Amino acid sequence: MATCGECNAELPDDRTCAAxxxxxxxxxxxxxxxxxxxxxxxxxxxxxxxxxxxxxxxxEHAKGLLVEFLENGTTPDMIRRSEARNVQNDRRDWPVTARDSTSGKYRCPPKWTMTVKDVIAGGLECYPTSVKTWARSVFEALKESGNI
Ligand SMILES: [Zn+2]
Known part of the structure; x- marks a missing residue:
């Protein structure tokens, strides 16, 4: 069985995390x-x-967003409004996505307890609940590993 090199999920049938x-x-x-x-x-x-x-x-930005959503009760709409405001004065001067040698990496890799594969395994019926549980588990793993 293949294992994802990033989140460590075990991947049966050659299905990737991206799938x-x-x-x-x-x-x-x-x-x-x-x-x-x-x-x-x-x-x-x-x-x-x-x-x-x-x-x-x-x-770094993404970690901040997770804290905003889970800990501060910020909604995606609130983020969109504040980012739209910031674009006027304080243009972002860094790329969001990886380019060559500048890709994001954790100093101490978190031990993930749930992955996108588990969310899909829970089925459409449970999907919103599964995603919330997943988000909480990601937050806890990042906190335990000292990444947030
Ligand atoms: Zn993965």
Whole structure:
């Protein structure tokens, strides 16, 4: 069985984490009210568990967003409004996604207890709850490993 090099999920049948992630995005799209309500957490958690997709600065920004969503009760709308405001004065001068040698990496790799594969295994019925549990587990793993 293959193992994901980033989140350590065991991957049967050569299915990749990206394939599970695309399944989640399909559910978000098919059911925008219920499944789509956790879309921001799905995207964030998938990338936080695959930090090589981010630049170093992008990873720091993403960790901050997770804290905002889970600890401070900030909504995606509030983030969008404040980022739109910031674009006027304080233009972001760093790339979000990884380029060559600048990809995001954790100093001490977190021990993930749940991955996108587990979320998909829970099925569409449980998807919003599974994503919230997943987001909490990502937050706890980042905290325990000293990354936030
Ligand atoms: Zn993975």
């Amino acid at each position: 599970y992630f695309h399944q989640a995005l399909a559910w978000d799209f098919e059911d925008p009210v219920v499944a789509g309500s956790v879309h921001h957490l799905t995207v964030l958690c998938f990338h936080l568990q695959h930090p090589g997709l981010y630049s170093r600065e992008g990873l």
